[in-house]
Amino acid sequence: MSTGMSTVRAGRRWIAADLRARKGQAVLTVLLVAGIVAALIAAVTLLEDGTNPWRSLFAQTNGAHVWLYTKDRPPDEVGAIDGVTSVAGPYRSAPVTVALGGKKEPAGLRALPSQAPQVARPVVTEGRWLDASQLDGAVVERSFATALRLRPGSSFTVIALSGERHTLYVRGIADSADQGFYPEWTPGLAWVLPPMLDRIEPMLGRSEWVTGLRLSDQEAAQIVSQRVVVMLEDQLQRVYTWREVRAAMELDNRLLGTLLALFGVVGMVAAALALANAAGGRVLGQLRDLATLKSMGFTGGQVTLLLLAEHGALALLGIALGAVTGWAGTVAVLGTTSVAPMPVLAIVGGTALVVLAAVGLPAWRGGRTPPIPDVPAAPPRGHLSRLARLALLVRLPPALVLGTRDAFTRRLPAFLTAFGLAVPMMMITIGLGVWSTLDNFLSHPEQVGQHASLYVRPGKLDSAQAARIAARDPGVRAVYPGTDVNALAPGEARSVRVRALGSTTTPYPFPVVEGRMFARPGEALAGQGLLDLLGVRIGDRVRLTVGGSPLIVRIVGRAVEPDLDGEVLSVGLDSLAAKDAVPPEYYALALRPGADPGEVRARLLAASGESLDVQRVVNPADRLSVIRVVIVALIVVLALIGLANLLTASALGLRDHAFDLAVLKAMGLTPRQVMATLVTGTGLLVVVGVAVGAAAGVSMVTGLIDLQGHTSGVGAGIGRTPSALTMTLAVLVAVGASLAVALIPARRAARAQVPVTSR
Amino acid sequence: MSAVLKAVNLVKIYSGGALPVPAVRGVDLEVEEGEFVAVMGPSGSGKSTLVHMLGGLDTRTSGEIWLDGKRVDTLSESAWALLRREKVGFVFQFFNLVANMTVADNVELPALLAGISPKEARERRESLLAALNLGDRADAAPAQLSGGEQQRVALARALANKPSVLLADEPTGNLDSRNTRDVLRLLGEVHKQGQTIVMVTHDARVASLADRLVSLFDGQIVDDGRITRRRTGTAGEVIDLR
Amino acid sequence: MRPHLLALLAKEPAHGYELKQALEQTFGSAYPSPNIGQIYVTLGRLEKDGLVRSVDVEQSNRPNKKVYYLTAKGRDALTAWVEEPTEGPRVRDEFFMKLVLAPLTGIADRMALISRQRRHYLSLMADLNDLLSGTDPRDRVAGLLIEGAMLHLQADLDWLERCQEDLA
Numbered sequence A: 001m002s003t004g005m006s007t008v009r010a011g012r013r014w015i016a017a018d019l020r021a022r023k024g025q026a027v028l029t030v031l032l033v034a035g036i037v038a039a040l041i042a043a044v045t046l047l048e049d050g051t052n053p054w055r056s057l058f059a060q061t062n063g064a065h066v067w068l069y070t071k072d073r074p075p076d077e078v079g080a081i082d083g084v085t086s087v088a089g090p091y092r093s094a095p096v097t098v099a100l101g102g103k104k105e106p107a108g109l110r111a112l113p114s115q116a117p118q119v120a121r122p123v124v125t126e127g128r129w130l131d132a133s134q135l136d137g138a139v140v141e142r143s144f145a146t147a148l149r150l151r152p153g154s155s156f157t158v159i160a161l162s163g164e165r166h167t168l169y170v171r172g173i174a175d176s177a178d179q180g181f182y183p184e185w186t187p188g189l190a191w192v193l194p195p196m197l198d199r200i201e202p203m204l205g206r207s208e209w210v211t212g213l214r215l216s217d218q219e220a221a222q223i224v225s226q227r228v229v230v231m232l233e234d235q236l237q238r239v240y241t242w243r244e245v246r247a248a249m250e251l252d253n254r255l256l257g258t259l260l261a262l263f264g265v266v267g268m269v270a271a272a273l274a275l276a277n278a279a280g281g282r283v284l285g286q287l288r289d290l291a292t293l294k295s296m297g298f299t300g301g302q303v304t305l306l307l308l309a310e311h312g313a314l315a316l317l318g319i320a321l322g323a324v325t326g327w328a329g330t331v332a333v334l335g336t337t338s339v340a341p342m343p344v345l346a347i348v349g350g351t352a353l354v355v356l357a358a359v360g361l362p363a364w365r366g367g368r369t370p371p372i373p374d375v376p377a378a379p380p381r382g383h384l385s386r387l388a389r390l391a392l393l394v395r396l397p398p399a400l401v402l403g404t405r406d407a408f409t410r411r412l413p414a415f416l417t418a419f420g421l422a423v424p425m426m427m428i429t430i431g432l433g434v435w436s437t438l439d440n441f442l443s444h445p446e447q448v449g450q451h452a453s454l455y456v457r458p459g460k461l462d463s464a465q466a467a468r469i470a471a472r473d474p475g476v477r478a479v480y481p482g483t484d485v486n487a488l489a490p491g492e493a494r495s496v497r498v499r500a501l502g503s504t505t506t507p508y509p510f511p512v513v514e515g516r517m518f519a520r521p522g523e524a525l526a527g528q529g530l531l532d533l534l535g536v537r538i539g540d541r542v543r544l545t546v547g548g549s550p551l552i553v554r555i556v557g558r559a560v561e562p563d564l565d566g567e568v569l570s571v572g573l574d575s576l577a578a579k580d581a582v583p584p585e586y587y588a589l590a591l592r593p594g595a596d597p598g599e600v601r602a603r604l605l606a607a608s609g610e611s612l613d614v615q616r617v618v619n620p621a622d623r624l625s626v627i628r629v630v631i632v633a634l635i636v637v638l639a640l641i642g643l644a645n646l647l648t649a650s651a652l653g654l655r656d657h658a659f660d661l662a663v664l665k666a667m668g669l670t671p672r673q674v675m676a677t678l679v680t681g682t683g684l685l686v687v688v689g690v691a692v693g694a695a696a697g698v699s700m701v702t703g704l705i706d707l708q709g710h711t712s713g714v715g716a717g718i719g720r721t722p723s724a725l726t727m728t729l730a731v732l733v734a735v736g737a738s739l740a741v742a743l744i745p746a747r748r749a750a751r752a753q754v755p756v757t758s759r
Numbered sequence B: 001m002s003a004v005l006k007a008v009n010l011v012k013i014y015s016g017g018a019l020p021v022p023a024v025r026g027v028d029l030e031v032e033e034g035e036f037v038a039v040m041g042p043s044g045s046g047k048s049t050l051v052h053m054l055g056g057l058d059t060r061t062s063g064e065i066w067l068d069g070k071r072v073d074t075l076s077e078s079a080w081a082l083l084r085r086e087k088v089g090f091v092f093q094f095f096n097l098v099a100n101m102t103v104a105d106n107v108e109l110p111a112l113l114a115g116i117s118p119k120e121a122r123e124r125r126e127s128l129l130a131a132l133n134l135g136d137r138a139d140a141a142p143a144q145l146s147g148g149e150q151q152r153v154a155l156a157r158a159l160a161n162k163p164s165v166l167l168a169d170e171p172t173g174n175l176d177s178r179n180t181r182d183v184l185r186l187l188g189e190v191h192k193q194g195q196t197i198v199m200v201t202h203d204a205r206v207a208s209l210a211d212r213l214v215s216l217f218d219g220q221i222v223d224d225g226r227i228t229r230r231r232t233g234t235a236g237e238v239i240d241l242r
Numbered sequence C: 001m002r003p004h005l006l007a008l009l010a011k012e013p014a015h016g017y018e019l020k021q022a023l024e025q026t027f028g029s030a031y032p033s034p035n036i037g038q039i040y041v042t043l044g045r046l047e048k049d050g051l052v053r054s055v056d057v058e059q060s061n062r063p064n065k066k067v068y069y070l071t072a073k074g075r076d077a078l079t080a081w082v083e084e085p086t087e088g089p090r091v092r093d094e095f096f097m098k099l100v101l102a103p104l105t106g107i108a109d110r111m112a113l114i115s116r117q118r119r120h121y122l123s124l125m126a127d128l129n130d131l132l133s134g135t136d137p138r139d140r141v142a143g144l145l146i147e148g149a150m151l152h153l154q155a156d157l158d159w160l161e162r163c164q165e166d167l168a
Helices: A003-021 A023-051 A054-061 A076-080 A142-148 A194-200 A218-235 A242-250 A253-285 A287-296 A300-334 A341-367 A386-393 A398-409 A411-443 A463-472 A528-534 A597-607 A620-667 A671-711 A724-751 B047-054 B077-087 B103-113 B118-131 B147-159 B177-192 C002-011 C016-030 C036-048 C072-083 C094-105 C110-134 C140-167
Strands: A066-070 A084-100 A103-111 A123-127 A137-141 A155-159 A165-175 A188-192 A208-215 A236-241 A454-457 A476-488 A495-501 A512-515 A523-526 A541-546 A549-559 A568-571 A586-591 A613-616 B003-014 B021-032 B036-040 B062-067 B088-091 B165-169 B197-200 B212-217 B220-226 C052-059 C062-070
Touching (some): A003 A023, A023 A253, A023 A341, A054 A123, A054 A165, A076 A218, A103 A142, A103 A194, A142 A188, A165 A188, A188 A194, A218 A236, A218 A242, A253 A411, A253 A620, A287 B077, A411 A620, A411 A671, A411 A724, A454 A463, A463 A476, A523 A528, A528 A568, B003 B047, B047 B165, B047 B197, B103 B147, B118 B147, B147 B177, B220 C110, C002 C016, C002 C036, C002 C062, C002 C072, C016 C062, C016 C140, C036 C062
Parallel strands (some): A103 A188, B088 B165
Antiparallel strands (some): A066 A236, A084 A208, A476 A586, B003 B062, B212 B220, C052 C062
């Protein structure tokens, strides 16, 4: 018979009784937390799946972490490098051009056996895998097939380097994590049987060997790729790791990560707030019972534990329910069973911690209740507050004066009311800020580095011709020649992107948020990611290697850089060596205001006889429509939380108030005046809470988004506060809704018959 | 006979406000086993503070408290709580039943706390409630009971663990005379069975149940003596029917 | 005691011992019953005033007993008693005189006086409590009489407390 066991038994009895007595509230708490967690998980998983398909593809295909391309068949020692568990290939691969309906796309044909390999196994989603009975069959990687509009059964022509043409038939379409998606990653990928590849490209010298290494630890990819570089030296054409593949697939993921993390924080704070308010209100309402428990022999610590267990259990139940619902919902929508484990774990763990901390405070407060149950609460100070005196001075009706007095005399309910509204309001403001940041992306793409809306590659034409055609179009305002090259940073095994665009005399309008624009050759702008990667600051000199020749530039400014983790160096074309810069690889077209990119693209294609390759820039905000849904959902949840908080607080205030109300009525206030008194009291607090919340939100939103931007490499400078009109509307709606809610208990209290004598 | 409860030069000074307020100023008190002590005095004389200190609900400023031969004034708040489970029963003016729990749960809770098995706790509760004529109200919520019934339940709860001492703070202060009579009868019976009781009260009828009266005035004991019974009195000694 | 006996005789004629029994039955043990001599003395006076008459009733092998009955004058006197307003109890408080005067003489201090008195009152109260618990709850007259005494005692105790607060 231990005291611990007996306390547990007695405590369980009390918790069960308390929960039974407030079933509705308990269920609401669980549902609220569950809703928040489910929404977060669904949002994260949906976005994650849409923007970071690499993870699930890699898992499905049992992918390789490091890929290396060699001139000859690589030695077997490659597979013996420390940390390599298995090897895909080596496969022979030949560069070809796919000709289809007048278009020509670069492709790598890879020879795989009819028995699909265990490592880096393409997963056939439509049709079938290669089979020896059909030698001219090919399996095409899905993004490449989509770009070419290929279906199982359709045929296409490949042109070998020799110019020889072969017709292949699509047997199947497969997912692969071997490389990024076409056309972001070129060449496209297709698989044929080895005998077919031998027929298409008999010359060994014109093909290369592709080998994938699967590692025991994905973090070792960097080291392994360095070992490969050292081991193979000249043999090696190129090497890349899963990080590059993932980065190529996720594209705007940095920005999404920024916003997602923000949502996570908002959601968790919302959950914590809901819990803290529910638990806090509950504890305040049962202080007498807690005192009684202590007089019966519960220690303060045990009372705290009891409350923590009760409210914490509700929270954890909500989290569990939310996790299951979120997971089930996502599976139902996406049809996959793969839910990104890290974000989900982070959400579940984070919410649990935050929520328990939120419950901890009221629990601790409850534990500190003095054990003498009958100590009456200190009567509120009855003197008129300064605000009330002001109200008297301007001759407001008595109900308003009394209400003004009420608003601040009871400090705790006053604080609960104002705070309970301020936090959701702050969160809503942040949500609106994210919304307007998205809007800003759409309406001012140049501020996030998307001044140009079309990119033109010469294709079959020569570069000068392409520039002429582009410049002739009436919708085009400016044409910036550009070239992207990869450069090796000192001490880094992987390369960074150098984007040469425009010239130092007519520079491309990069969104410079720190420092200044480059003004002469040898000056450069960097993204936040690059600054962090190289550990340099604005004003520093960096030395990179581009195709063997050094590129030495001074970084004079920082640009907002949503691409490639911000690890991009932007220079004028004249800063590159001529061999890299001439002719330009592409032209970035800035359009006149009002010109439709789609129409301009069509005109350009027509003018060039379909020879130009014209691509529209995808605005990251276009892919973020999911986020808008999430914002709306979050705002609704937050509004509900705020109103629930208000109801809790005003119910608590009314309970303290019942006696005063009877006195007021006895003094001759009509029910209407009593109601006006109550609504005035609550209304003032509502206005204070909403105003403080909105102000805090506005002051935090740009800072938060920029902080997120900084850590994700995009860099500060993308955050936007909601417009004044939006904020005014939001504040008015919040105050109006709050007052409407405050009216409910006020009406009931004003009508209730309260005996003056009983206490 | 040994003293169940003993206070030596007990002092309580509230120092929360601007000036320290002495509530109890050097009280010496010994309560023998089976004794029923009534504590009376004008409001503000420190009688509630005294019983709260004796039960560990409030801390003493100086002095000693001994319970069952052990010094307890030096105990921490938690240690006091554990001690109360088995040795001290409390009855308050406002009954203080746990509002959410049924009558049965309220009475079983202290027994469970004292480490008694749920089965035995239930049996004890059943016999206690039956003795208090509340057997049929076991599943009722406290709010469904009258004040007198609530106080009887509170008494049952306080007695559930056969405490060394029952401390009562104005147990009838909130009851009408009918309910007062019920509670009085109970207290008398409990006392007859040997329960040690220390009770603060304003009500002379309640106080007259005790066999000893302690009068407090201004935080000090001004009188401490037996309440003798002659068992020959009639109403004629108070009211002369002419 | 005169009107009490008149009231009992208004119900039915009775002899002295029957009247004593009727009084005891009405108040039970809550009130000290008068002795028989007192009753006969009162009856004699009532007869002399012409409010009651008596007749001798013969009894076998016993002395005759006197049965009293109400006269018309007696009935008038009874009616007048019932109808006249009743003065409230006039408290003759000897203790208060002690409390005020004794300290002047230096014989006793007030606090001690008050404490002793309080315990005396509580002893009375305890007796009344015992009396009440020994009284048949259906006997409302006795019960109410005891409760009335208790309430008066409570008032005395409250007054005592006021004296203590203001004089001591």
